[in-house]
Amino acid sequence: MATGARRYHDQRPKLPVPMVPLAVARKAGGKTLQDVCDHINREFQFPKTVERGTISAIENGHRGASVEMLVAIASALGFPADDIDTQYEPRRGRRVDDGKDEVA
Secondary structure: OOOOOOOOOOOOOOOOOOOOOHHHHHHHOOOOHHHHHHHHHHHOOOOOOOOHHHHHHHHOOOOOOEHHHHHHHHHHHOOOHHHOOOOOOOEOOEEOOOOOEEOO
16 A cells, blocks of 8 residues: 555544543643633633632532533633533523523
């Protein structure tokens, strides 16, 4: 075969990239929960201040996160937002009386 491009083409399918829990990624990067909160509160606008308990609950699967929160967490951890994948459908904003989306 002239090129190596087809060498592995007909072999077994690609395996999915392994998932690493957020807490493991955070700790591997040397960041604390407070570091993540400080970054998010400084760089992003959420209706309420993001606390350590919120990030911990998301990391432990006790609470889901909006797409916006996942983007903020990825930024705080220093990797692209599309590197975060969830085992659930991330929440979208909730409707309020004025018809505008409110981030949950």
